[in-house]
Amino acid sequence: MREIYVGLIGLGTVGCGMIRILDDNRDLIEDRLGAKLTLKRIVDIDTTSERPVEFDRSILTPDVSAIMDDPEIEIVVELIGGYEPAKTFILEAIERGKHVVTANKALLAVHGPQIFDAAHKRKVSVQFEASVGGGIPLIKSIREGLAANRIGALYGILNGTSNYVLTRMTEEGATFEDALAEAQKKGYAEADPTFDVDGTDTAHKLAVTARLAYCSSLRYEEIYTEGITGIEPLDIQFASDFGYKVKLLAVSRDRGDSIEARVHPTMIPKDHVLASVSGAFNAVFITGDAVGDVMLYGLGAGMMAAGSAVVADLMDLARDNLSGVPQRVPLLTCRTAAISDRPVFPMDEIRTSYYIRFSAKDRPGVLSKISGILGSRNISISAVIQKGREIAGVVPIVMLTHEAREKDVREALKEIDTLDVVSPPTRLIRIESGDGPEGYWL
Amino acid sequence: MREIYVGLIGLGTVGCGMIRILDDNRDLIEDRLGAKLTLKRIVDIDTTSERPVEFDRSILTPDVSAIMDDPEIEIVVELIGGYEPAKTFILEAIERGKHVVTANKALLAVHGPQIFDAAHKRKVSVQFEASVGGGIPLIKSIREGLAANRIGALYGILNGTSNYVLTRMTEEGATFEDALAEAQKKGYAEADPTFDVDGTDTAHKLAVTARLAYCSSLRYEEIYTEGITGIEPLDIQFASDFGYKVKLLAVSRDRGDSIEARVHPTMIPKDHVLASVSGAFNAVFITGDAVGDVMLYGLGAGMMAAGSAVVADLMDLARDNLSGVPQRVPLLTCRTAAISDRPVFPMDEIRTSYYIRFSAKDRPGVLSKISGILGSRNISISAVIQKGREIAGVVPIVMLTHEAREKDVREALKEIDTLDVVSPPTRLIRIESGDGPEGYWL
Numbered sequence: 057m058r059e060i061y062v063g064l065i066g067l068g069t070v071g072c073g074m075i076r077i078l079d080d081n082r083d084l085i086e087d088r089l090g091a092k093l094t095l096k097r098i099v100d101i102d103t104t105s106e107r108p109v110e111f112d113r114s115i116l117t118p119d120v121s122a123i124m125d126d127p128e129i130e131i132v133v134e135l136i137g138g139y140e141p142a143k144t145f146i147l148e149a150i151e152r153g154k155h156v157v158t159a160n161k162a163l164l165a166v167h168g169p170q171i172f173d174a175a176h177k178r179k180v181s182v183q184f185e186a187s188v189g190g191g192i193p194l195i196k197s198i199r200e201g202l203a204a205n206r207i208g209a210l211y212g213i214l215n216g217t218s219n220y221v222l223t224r225m226t227e228e229g230a231t232f233e234d235a236l237a238e239a240q241k242k243g244y245a246e247a248d249p250t251f252d253v254d255g256t257d258t259a260h261k262l263a264v265t266a267r268l269a270y271c272s273s274l275r276y277e278e279i280y281t282e283g284i285t286g287i288e289p290l291d292i293q294f295a296s297d298f299g300y301k302v303k304l305l306a307v308s309r310d311r312g313d314s315i316e317a318r319v320h321p322t323m324i325p326k327d328h329v330l331a332s333v334s335g336a337f338n339a340v341f342i343t344g345d346a347v348g349d350v351m352l353y354g355l356g357a358g359m360m361a362a363g364s365a366v367v368a369d370l371m372d373l374a375r376d377n378l379s380g381v382p383q384r385v386p387l388l389t390c391r392t393a394a395i396s397d398r399p400v401f402p403m404d405e406i407r408t409s410y411y412i413r414f415s416a417k418d419r420p421g422v423l424s425k426i427s428g429i430l431g432s433r434n435i436s437i438s439a440v441i442q443k444g445r446e447i448a449g450v451v452p453i454v455m456l457t458h459e460a461r462e463k464d465v466r467e468a469l470k471e472i473d474t475l476d477v478v479s480p481p482t483r484l485i486r487i488e489s490g491d492g493p494e495g496y497w498l
Numbered sequence: 499m500r501e502i503y504v505g506l507i508g509l510g511t512v513g514c515g516m517i518r519i520l521d522d523n524r525d526l527i528e529d530r531l532g533a534k535l536t537l538k539r540i541v542d543i544d545t546t547s548e549r550p551v552e553f554d555r556s557i558l559t560p561d562v563s564a565i566m567d568d569p570e571i572e573i574v575v576e577l578i579g580g581y582e583p584a585k586t587f588i589l590e591a592i593e594r595g596k597h598v599v600t601a602n603k604a605l606l607a608v609h610g611p612q613i614f615d616a617a618h619k620r621k622v623s624v625q626f627e628a629s630v631g632g633g634i635p636l637i638k639s640i641r642e643g644l645a646a647n648r649i650g651a652l653y654g655i656l657n658g659t660s661n662y663v664l665t666r667m668t669e670e671g672a673t674f675e676d677a678l679a680e681a682q683k684k685g686y687a688e689a690d691p692t693f694d695v696d697g698t699d700t701a702h703k704l705a706v707t708a709r710l711a712y713c714s715s716l717r718y719e720e721i722y723t724e725g726i727t728g729i730e731p732l733d734i735q736f737a738s739d740f741g742y743k744v745k746l747l748a749v750s751r752d753r754g755d756s757i758e759a760r761v762h763p764t765m766i767p768k769d770h771v772l773a774s775v776s777g778a779f780n781a782v783f784i785t786g787d788a789v790g791d792v793m794l795y796g797l798g799a800g801m802m803a804a805g806s807a808v809v810a811d812l813m814d815l816a817r818d819n820l821s822g823v824p825q826r827v828p829l830l831t832c833r834t835a836a837i838s839d840r841p842v843f844p845m846d847e848i849r850t851s852y853y854i855r856f857s858a859k860d861r862p863g864v865l866s867k868i869s870g871i872l873g874s875r876n877i878s879i880s881a882v883i884q885k886g887r888e889i890a891g892v893v894p895i896v897m898l899t900h901e902a903r904e905k906d907v908r909e910a911l912k913e914i915d916t917l918d919v920v921s922p923p924t925r926l927i928r929i930e931s932g933d934g935p936e937g938y939w940l
Contacts, residue, residue: 077646077788087713087836088645088828185643191789193635193643201627201635203530204519204809271529329795332774337791346519346806347633349779350796353771354789364788367646379823386530394529 063123066136073363159186165260186365205344216336217252254283262306271390278400282320404463505565508578515805601628607702628807647786658778659694696725704748713832720842846905
């Protein structure tokens with residue numbers, strides 16, 4: 057049985073997951089692949105700490121040349137994370153004609169074009185199933201399973217920490233701070249969870265995914281990104297009263313000349329299948345012109361889930377190597393010549409519905425002043441709730457709007473926040489619902 | 499650009515969907531594939547009827563040899579359905595060295611082993627993504643995306659008609675008959691919906707899917723199959739009171755020496771993500787030893803959704819042909835030698851929880867007689883409801899059991915149904931919940 061040699065750079069959580077799967081499921085992997093996957097070298101600056109898996113310590117070294125200089129190693133797995141030295145190592149591996157597997161969404165979001173360009177020229181593959189949605193076979197589904205489709209829209213719950221926090225706030229009325237502390241205790245959140253809760257991680261993943269879905273060289277920096285730190289239990293309660301759940305959603309649509317791509321807390325109808333994605337789970341909801349609505353759901357992170365995706369990528373590359381056909385599927389779904397350079401649709405021009413919560417001083421004329429300003433900017437109100445007692449001299453007034461233009465809404469809120477009857481900040485949450493053919497999204 | 503020629507046998511709904519996708523998305527398919535997919539011949543006994551798509555009438559013929567004898571045609575798509583002549587045509591195409599794409603779950607469930615054996619010997623591929631779950635990239639996910647996993651269990655909502663009927667019964671309190679009539683009016687159900695509602699179609703799909711998931715030559719005839727015809731609105735209402743929804747579920751588990759595989763109406767917790775799969779949608783929930791829980795969701799049928807899967811299969815086969823590597827992934831996920839011949843776990847030995855609804859005559863001692871018989875067979879009761887007034891001289895008594903053995907439950911019910919205080923038939927619905935590590939299923 058042929059043996060395919062693999063080198064691993066970065067022996068952290070996911071690397072240990074990969075090792076455990078290669079060990080535990082060795083027979084099954086060989087039955088499916090018809091070849092052996094052998095981990096020949098591990099490179100990590102930390103060669104002494106205990107790790108949660110058994111492995112041959114003699115293959116662990118801090119010296120990356122042990123992988124780069126070994127011509128037997130056909131595939132390099134990069135699991136360091138971050139920009140450097142990950143980028144340098146990946147580019148060197150490519151230069152040496154080795155295929156690459158990575159889970160590094162931050163690197164791909166920011167430097168993906170350079171990496172894929174290098175791989176394309178050197179005729180090697182870069183696989184990255186573990187970079188988005190953990191073990192969910194999402195990248196493969198977009199590149200192959202849904203390949204016959206023009207993808208119209210893609211919505212994602214892509215950060216398990218944020219989803220866990222929002223779920224706890226929804227189900228138990230927890231505050232953001234308590235829920236986040238709990239997520240950290242359970243090991244879902246990073247030691248520094250900034251990129252989880254501020255939307256950065258979700259935006260990285262959206263960039264990686266949307267490029268494949270729309271055959272576009274989408275620029276990560278153009279994605280509007282807003283996190284969940286400002287969400288209060290009160291907003292979640294009001295959302296529920298209106299029939300919504302609050303999710304940190306990656307939203308993208310093919311708009312022809314541009315790509316809509318944004319990340320922010322979003323209210324979605326409670327009975328939508330995405331609303332049932334709770335806890336640390338991730339999901340991506342895709343609409344294709346042929347397939348209609350599809351959703352893929354699973355754990356978005358973790359040693360074994362991400363390890364599952366890494367090993368699936370290894371098996372894919374091993375099949376390519378066994379058959380002598382690298383880049384069987386184009387790296388970014390489409391031929392390079394067909395990848396378009398469309399800009400991200402300007403956030404100011406987005407049209408959606410809005411949830412707006414004002415902290416109003418309980419004086420006569422508040423409602424008329426607020427609604428007057430909204431009306432003067434063509435923002436029409438679909439529902440109003442004033443509920444609950446005065447706290448610290450203010451009462452919450454919640455308005456839902458019909459579809460309005462983002463720029464108009466922002467300018468209206470800026471003006472409203474200068475009123476002496478309102479106590480800023482006013483809270484704004486976008487709503488996705490109701491305009492697709494099924495009463496949902498298109 | 500290289501051209502791959504395709505022959506289509508059977509110009510029905512899905513065939514028309516395939517034609518429309520090949521036409522509408524021609525540019526996109528070429529960008530992704532780097533080759534042209536050209537439909538060269540269509541064979542159908544009906545060469546005159548109007549069809550919902552435009553196509554070149556001159557390529558339509560009733561003579562299947564127009565495809566079989568054409569050496570340029572590398573891939574044959576079989577979309578006739580049923581056993582014959584589909585089987586003969588597929589075997590002939592294989593014999594001639596042509597790859598096959600089919601959506602025929604009934605044929606694969608019953609004659610799959612013969613077909614795959616022939617394809618294996620002739621070194622051609624048989625692809626069947628459209629046979630289960632319409633356009634959901636399910637088969638590809640099991641064979642490739644989740645290839646690193648030992649799959650422990652697979653649960654499926656695999657028949658859109660049944661799910662539509664149960665959803666209408668749940669959401670609107672409709673009767674089975676009215677809901678089915680509505681499904682037929684909407685075009686979800688076949689003219690003869692027998693195989694949809696009696697579980698046969700779901701069992702076909704379970705056989706096809708479970709063989710891949712467990713690398714097993716599972717025998718279709720051994721799958722216990724029960725449909726939804728006996729479900730009454732009353733049962734759905736009681737289920738809801740207990741926190742459950744009723745779904746026609748395909749249930750399978752790897753039990754080591756055997757494979758658990760059964761199809762029947764099943765109560766699942768309302769807040770489980772599978773419970774949110776409503777209307778004509780399908781979903782498969784898979785637990786892998788590495789990936790954890792994964793769910794794939796989408797439309798399980800229809801011209802365009804199934805067409806999406808057929809064209810994805812065509813693109814996959816075209817990539818294999820372009821690279822000269824047939825059977826890149828083993829036809830049934832595993833090498834032939836690794837496929838086990840494990841039997842289906844005996845239904846009598848299944849242990850699960852049960853919902854049992856008795857129609858009791860309102861006389862003293864009914865409860866004690868029923869619970870006495872249950873207790874004597876080691877069936878312990880976790881909840882009892884007696885609710886609602888007497889209709890036609892009987893009142894419904896509902897009991898939920900703790901986990902019990904199927905055989906014991908059946909024998910107890912047989913005995914109970916002979917009591918003069920009970921008016922048969924007693925209704926039994928199995929429950930899936932609560933025994934996995936997450937409070938759900940393992």
